[in-house]
Amino acid sequence: MSSLLGSSAGLASVVGAIVIALGFGLYRRATDGRARRVQGELAAGPWAGRLGERATFVQFSSPICAPCRSTERVLSGIADETPGVAHLDVDVSERLDLADEFDIRRTPTVLVLDAAGLVRQRLVGPPTRAQALTALAALG
Amino acid sequence: MASNTTLIDPRGPRFGAAVTSVVLAAALLLGGTPGLILLALQAAVFALGAGLGLAAQPYGRLYRAFVRPRLAPPAELEDERPPRFAQGVGLAFALVGLAGGLVGVPAVFLVATGFALVAALLNAVFAFCLGCELYLLGRRLRHSAGAGA
Numbered sequence: 001m002s003s004l005l006g007s008s009a010g011l012a013s014v015v016g017a018i019v020i021a022l023g024f025g026l027y028r029r030a031t032d033g034r035a036r037r038v039q040g041e042l043a044a045g046p047w048a049g050r051l052g053e054r055a056t057f058v059q060f061s062s063p064i065c066a067p068c069r070s071t072e073r074v075l076s077g078i079a080d081e082t083p084g085v086a087h088l089d090v091d092v093s094e095r096l097d098l099a100d101e102f103d104i105r106r107t108p109t110v111l112v113l114d115a116a117g118l119v120r121q122r123l124v125g126p127p128t129r130a131q132a133l134t135a136l137a138a139l140g
Numbered sequence: 141m142a143s144n145t146t147l148i149d150p151r152g153p154r155f156g157a158a159v160t161s162v163v164l165a166a167a168l169l170l171g172g173t174p175g176l177i178l179l180a181l182q183a184a185v186f187a188l189g190a191g192l193g194l195a196a197q198p199y200g201r202l203y204r205a206f207v208r209p210r211l212a213p214p215a216e217l218e219d220e221r222p223p224r225f226a227q228g229v230g231l232a233f234a235l236v237g238l239a240g241g242l243v244g245v246p247a248v249f250l251v252a253t254g255f256a257l258v259a260a261l262l263n264a265v266f267a268f269c270l271g272c273e274l275y276l277l278g279r280r281l282r283h284s285a286g287a288g289a
Contacts, residue, residue: 007169007170007171009171009246009250010167010169010170010171010175010250011169013168013251013253013254013257014169014254014257016254017168017254017255017257021257021258021261021262021265022261025261025265025266025268028266028268062275062276062279063219063221063275064221064272064275064276065222065272065275066150066218066223066269066272069216069218069219070216093275093279096280099276099279100280100284105276105277105280106273106276107276
């Protein structure tokens with residue numbers, strides 16, 4: 001009797017877990033890496049004096065982050081081939097003050113700074129190359 | 141990235157997450173003592189992965205012995221630290237679930253094991269490491285607690 005009860009509650013738990021995982025996974029897949037326009041706040045940080053002439057990708061990474069490596073490759077690739085675009089990687093576990101200041105909750109999070117050092121775009125989750133290029137183009 | 145990083149085939153942890161998903165779902169469906177035994181075995185697997193590294197993790201061994209020889213070489217390698225950290229998060233949930241089952245609070249067993257199953261499914265299906273996101277949130281919590289004190 002009790003095992004019968006246990007198994008129906010167990011079934012509900014398994015079904016619930018599958019629904020949550022699929023819903024969350026599909027939501028993340030749809031929204032990860034998408035650029036959002038942000039208020040142009042002046043960002044003081046370790047990138048002072050290292051900004052690109054046109055734009056700078058500031059990538060926040062951490063040691064416990066599987067997609068940070070591929071994001072690093074995507075962004076440094078774009079920076080290498082695009083004049084005036086720089087890519088900086090910040091280990092947020094060593095700069096928790098910056099995590100607080102920019103409210104970094106996930107890695108990778110990428111801020112796109114314009115020529116003046118204003119934060120213009122924010123990408124949460126690993127961007128594809130196309131998404132990173134779109135964010136760059138949105139600076140005008 | 142640190143230079144002493146161990147690099148692994150990223151398909152190994154995903155294979156492991158698929159096996160973990162099956163074991164956790166079976167534990168929930170069986171319930172009772174058989175379910176607790178399965179969850180205890182899974183907790184031991186998590187403990188090996190978190191404590192000794194993915195090379196010692198039984199599902200990783202299965203992958204390297206039987207699956208990887210049939211596949212092409214991986215397109216790229218990944219850092220071992222994120223999946224290893226996630227094994228520790230899985231262990232924490234498994235231990236809470238076990239404790240709930242052992243002291244006779246089935247709801248705790250069902251919810252904690254269910255959360256571990258969500259994380260394993262996200263890894264197996266979407267290659268998302270949910271446990272990894274707890275790393276930064278935990279560091280930030282401790283940081284702000286320290287700053288507030």
